[in-house]
Amino acid sequence: MASEPALPDSSSASAMPYPEWQLPYQAALLELDPKKLAERVAEAEMAIFERLQQLSESQDGQAEREVIEGAITALKVLKRDSLNFPDWESGSGGTKTTNTGIDAE
Numbered sequence: 001m002a003s004e005p006a007l008p009d010s011s012s013a014s015a016m017p018y019p020e021w022q023l024p025y026q027a028a029l030l031e032l033d034p035k036k037l038a039e040r041v042a043e044a045e046m047a048i049f050e051r052l053q054q055l056s057e058s059q060d061g062q063a064e065r066e067v068i069e070g071a072i073t074a075l076k077v078l079k080r081d082s083l084n085f086p087d088w089e090s091g092s093g094g095t096k097t098t099n100t101g102i103d104a105e
Contacts, residue, residue: 017064017067018051018064018067018068020047020051021044021047021048021050021051021068021071022071023047024040024043024044024046024047025044025047025048025071025075027040027043027044028040028041028043028044028075028078029074029078034082034083037078037082037083038083041075041078041079041083044071044075045075048068048071048072048075051064051068052065052068
């Protein structure tokens with residue numbers, strides 16, 4: 001029986017400045033099981049989203065917002081490379097519709 005990858009424990013949380021979203025983020029980065037990776041990424045994205053909502057009510061948190069921006073970028077790369085999500089920013093997301101309404105490759 002294969003053992004599950006260890007989740008970050010509370011001792012690693014004390015070394016993280018923003019553990020409420022960094023713990024699920026780290027779990028996503030460390031997940032090796034492709035079947036569980038999508039779930040871990042979704043959990044990390046939800047934790048980041050909830051934290052951004054909290055930060056939106058405050059003038060503080062600029063440093064944390066910058067760290068979150070890097071985490072979001074890393075999750076996008078993880079999703080693209082490991083979960084085969086399209087790279088919408090590069091335009092390689094498949095067919096595009098031109099302004100004439102004709103699909104172009």
